[in-house]
Amino acid sequence: MRLHASTMRAQAIGHAQTKPRDRPATRMGLAIAGMFGLLPRAMLRRVPAAAWICALVACLNAACWSITTPPFQAPDEPDHFAYVKQLAETGELPSSGSEQVSREELDVLRGVHAFGVRQQPQEHTIASESEQRELLNALAQASVDATRGSPAAGLAASEPPVYYALEAVPYILARGANELARLQLMRLASALFAGLTALFVFLFVRETLPASRWAWTVAGLSVAFAPLLGLMSGSVNPDSMLFAVSAASFYVLARAFRRGLTTRTAAALGALTAIGLLSKLNFVGLAPGLLLGLVVLSVRAARGAGRSAYRLIALGGCVALSPAALYIASNALSGKPTLGIVSSALHLTHGSLFSQASYIWQLYLPRLPGMVDDFPGLFTTRQLWFNGYVGLYGWLDTPFPAWVDNLALIPAAAIALLCGRSLVQRRSALRARAAELVVYAAMALGLMLLIGADSFHAFPETDAEYAQVRYLLPLLPLLGAIFALAARGAGRRWGPAAGTLIVILFVAHDIFSQLQVLARYYG
Numbered sequence: 001m002r003l004h005a006s007t008m009r010a011q012a013i014g015h016a017q018t019k020p021r022d023r024p025a026t027r028m029g030l031a032i033a034g035m036f037g038l039l040p041r042a043m044l045r046r047v048p049a050a051a052w053i054c055a056l057v058a059c060l061n062a063a064c065w066s067i068t069t070p071p072f073q074a075p076d077e078p079d080h081f082a083y084v085k086q087l088a089e090t091g092e093l094p095s096s097g098s099e100q101v102s103r104e105e106l107d108v109l110r111g112v113h114a115f116g117v118r119q120q121p122q123e124h125t126i127a128s129e130s131e132q133r134e135l136l137n138a139l140a141q142a143s144v145d146a147t148r149g150s151p152a153a154g155l156a157a158s159e160p161p162v163y164y165a166l167e168a169v170p171y172i173l174a175r176g177a178n179e180l181a182r183l184q185l186m187r188l189a190s191a192l193f194a195g196l197t198a199l200f201v202f203l204f205v206r207e208t209l210p211a212s213r214w215a216w217t218v219a220g221l222s223v224a225f226a227p228l229l230g231l232m233s234g235s236v237n238p239d240s241m242l243f244a245v246s247a248a249s250f251y252v253l254a255r256a257f258r259r260g261l262t263t264r265t266a267a268a269l270g271a272l273t274a275i276g277l278l279s280k281l282n283f284v285g286l287a288p289g290l291l292l293g294l295v296v297l298s299v300r301a302a303r304g305a306g307r308s309a310y311r312l313i314a315l316g317g318c319v320a321l322s323p324a325a326l327y328i329a330s331n332a333l334s335g336k337p338t339l340g341i342v343s344s345a346l347h348l349t350h351g352s353l354f355s356q357a358s359y360i361w362q363l364y365l366p367r368l369p370g371m372v373d374d375f376p377g378l379f380t381t382r383q384l385w386f387n388g389y390v391g392l393y394g395w396l397d398t399p400f401p402a403w404v405d406n407l408a409l410i411p412a413a414a415i416a417l418l419c420g421r422s423l424v425q426r427r428s429a430l431r432a433r434a435a436e437l438v439v440y441a442a443m444a445l446g447l448m449l450l451i452g453a454d455s456f457h458a459f460p461e462t463d464a465e466y467a468q469v470r471y472l473l474p475l476l477p478l479l480g481a482i483f484a485l486a487a488r489g490a491g492r493r494w495g496p497a498a499g500t501l502i503v504i505l506f507v508a509h510d511i512f513s514q515l516q517v518l519a520r521y522y523g
């Protein structure tokens with residue numbers, strides 16, 4: 001009996017030692033992530049509870065932004081809504097880039113004064129009882145003028161259909177409700193992608209900085225409270241799905257660099273690339289970096305497994321390109337640009353290659369000697385990108401006062417210094433992971449080049465057509481890592497306190513950003 005009891009005790013101790021330290025995720029979290037198929041079920045059980053909390057916070061924050069932002073006052077939302085309406089009601093994709101949306105949607109746009117408020121900061125949205133009655137009349141008229149969608153979807157017409165097909169589900173479920181109720185339900189569905197983004201940022205930082213458990217939460221919560229993530233994920237816009245898929249791609253790459261490339265990992269990278277290309281075409285900018293990562297990982301795997309590891313490149317590539325090839329073929333057969341709006345970035349329509357390279361450089365960084373000044377009197381790094389991240393909401397017509405942008409330089413400089421200190425202290429570890437860092441840099445550079453090339457296509461008629469910070473949000477995992485490194489840069493004693501201050505900073509930034517939006521539209 002004693003031997004049996006001691007054996008049972010030893011088995012219990014062994015079970016406790018092999019059991020993951022992280023508490024299992026909730027059933028709801030398992031179901032949501034499993035539905036998207038982004039993580040194997042066994043892996044989901046090892047996701048820390050803190051990661052699910054970050055995801056929940058991001059979802060709730062995006063839901064708040066969906067209420068704060070007036071209907072159709074998020075970038076290009078009328079076009080994206082028109083795309084969903086056409087797909088849900090006719091089963092067909094939009095075929096025209098015209099702004100002539102359906103009569104039903106047009107009635108609602110007029111009812112909420114969308115055209116008079118958009119990009120007119122001095123104008124406010126409806127707030128009085130008389131305006132409310134006018135809106136009710138417009139909604140009633142819209143139900144009378146109800147049509148089966150419209151082939152026109154503006155700028156959205158060139159985008160692939162996956163995001164819109166997902167948004168067609170809440171649109172159809174709200175059948176019988178008015179257009180504003182449908183819009184709100186679609187916004188709430190889009191907010192789920194914010195949760196996935198924060199979740200995968202947490203997991204990415206866990207793989208890249210495995211020794212600092214508390215820093216994972218700093219990264220996850222900092223991203224969860226990012227105002228621009230809340231704004232875009234709280235509206236009907238495929239950017240929300242793009243952010244989530246990009247964050248998942250960074251996570252799978254980081255996991256492969258830390259644990260090795262497997263058949264499952266290669267297939268996952270291919271699947272995420274395919275989903276990314278079919279969610280929004282901006283993912284094209286990240287694809288070369290992902291391919292480079294797959295090649296580097298395959299070479300590493302070949303050192304131990306032989307040449308058979310190179311088959312993983314073919315596996316990932318085939319999975320990635322097959323759905324995208326069908327979309328490209330469909331566009332080619334229908335006479336549309338093969339890659340939609342991205343096609344313009346791949347063709348030099350005016351100027352020389354040097355002038356394009358000079359423009360793209362100046363779009364992000366100060367002009368070098370010998371370059372023609374494409375942005376006279378404008379410090380693009382500060383005025384376009386930094387100030388845009390601090391706060392530029394609505395239809396890019398709702399900024400903070402200039403003194404807020406100036407004040408924001410203080411915490412930004414502190415975070416940069418702490419992050420730099422952390423990198424210097426761990427420079428030997430950086431050298432050991434140089435290949436991994438090059439892959440992340442290639443993904444960032446590819447996206448920035450795509451944005452710059454598209455902007456150059458509209459230059460000089462428009463100085464910086466696509467110089468919008470939201471287009472850089474697919475790189476949120478790298479930003480989350482910067483915040484985690486900054487917290488670690490404060491040292492073991494003060495690191496958790498610095499991390500807490502960073503999260504508090506983002507909470508305050510988010511709250512005041514929403515208040516700024518409320519003041520702009522209802523003040």
